[in-house]
Amino acid sequence: MMTEFEMSDLGLLSYYLEIEVEQQKSRILLRQSAYAKKILSQFKMTDCNSTKHPMESKTRLHKDLEETQVDATEYRRIIGCLRYLLHTQPDLSYSVGMASRYMERPTIMHHKVVKQILRYLKGTIYFGLAYIKEPQEIGVFGYSDSDLAEDLDGRKSTSGMTFYFNESLVFRNSQKQKTVALLSCEAEFMATTTVTCHALWLRSLASELTGVEPKSFVNTGEQGADALTKALPGVKLAVMQQLLGVHDLEPCQD
Template identity: 55%
Template sequence: MKETENDVTVVGVYVDDLILTGSSATLIDKFKHEMKKVFEMSDLGLLSYYLGIEVKQNSESITLCQSSYASKILEKAGMSDCNSCRIPMDPRCKLSKHDEEPPVDATTYRSIIGSLRYLVNTRPDLAYSVGVVSRYMESPTTSHMNAVKQILRYVKGTLDLGIVYKKNQECEALIGYSDSDLGGDTDDRKSTTGILFFLGESPITWVSQKQRIVALSSCEAEYIAATGGTCQGIWLTKIIASLRGNNQVKPILKIDNKSAISLANNPVHHERSKHIDTRFHFIRDAVKNGDVKIDYTRTEVQLADILTKPLGRQRFLELRDKIGVKQV
């Protein structure tokens, strides 16, 4: 990224593929001209495809999807003609590393998982289920592969889903959601953090990740998730500030656990929280310094819920729509 007094130019590079954007058409043309002096390059015009991601642009919106890439995953897995299903993971699904089921080919399993993980770049609705099956790549069994096949059947029925970023949305607020289950992993009883941030009406970053320590209560699990959300929000604030040339956007993090909010807002020593690792108290300083604002949200409108556990069909489809995954 290069900044001048009034303009900014951003270049994304992967090996020999470049994406170029900026606030000044003159500076963009100048960059192209200077690069062509040094390298043999082809200008492919307005971005339409990049590393498996399809981009549709018009005067009102930008759409991101991976329909072709998803179809290739199904073909690689031998499931191009499979029956589709409505959800990627059954709410009753309980996977374990020690299920004593017959083993499956680990190389094939890892290859499919790797492809699905890349698909999550435009499909936050897949983040949780793909994250769960990723935990069993060392010694996958039949039950793990069956869970992967359900994800693939869901992908089969949702090839046309993606994310739309519309012009003229109100983008003055950076709204985030953080959530956690409690002890959802059947092997080590660690919880899963879900983090989701919006700028305007569409998601710009999402995380579904198993926590590194065992939480002793839902308050602690939510507090750990909120600390991760705070770090993510501050990072996004800095990126947006560098792109916009100002620092006006401050993250608002929505949490559905009042005890975790009290713990973040009140730096007084608590007997019940004295065992929590120091690094998770980063959120207290961030709240005190005004780097992030913590708000309470009801559980039924906690959008990060879709990133922490397998949901029933009605709840899953409701949240999928609310987090901005649409037909494109």
């Protein structure tokens, strides 16, 4: 490109739009530790006590017109900051997504959930994604999952999906379904329909790049989209973090 354009070689990418990039011989690490610290400082949570869960298991949020309303502008600022953090911490997708649904009229209940997410962030500042150098052959793997009518206001379910090139996460999504499912199998069907559309596109892309056809079936214990549809207890959350490729990437101290 230098023969065609006037440009300078600044070396390997190390920082881009609040994302820290560490390029090693066999892997590339992505994290947003400086950005996470900035969020905690901005919302006066630097000295808070950390927690092991971004959202307590079985938490069910809903609209409450009688509960005391909190500062909506401040609430939206926190949500906006947290949503950008999802680029390198997909384990926050469900909890941040749930809190995002109540930005119009946030109450004390919703604010407590956001504060817990910030406390969880305090203990996972250096968490991020690791992309391992793989062999030439690339396999595409996808997971889908859903809850059933966990949205107490509209009774809609939540779909979650994740896609990997071999063991590296390349896409994730946690989103409320567009229509109400009457049965759990119907919610699962809608989630599978959505993930299939993405799978067809990724399969086409992977085939163009490598000519390798992806595998599809996985058992329940390896369901990598589970963390995108519900709040999980500690042990299950740790397993899901591993499946999502989320690691503690705190730099080693010299």
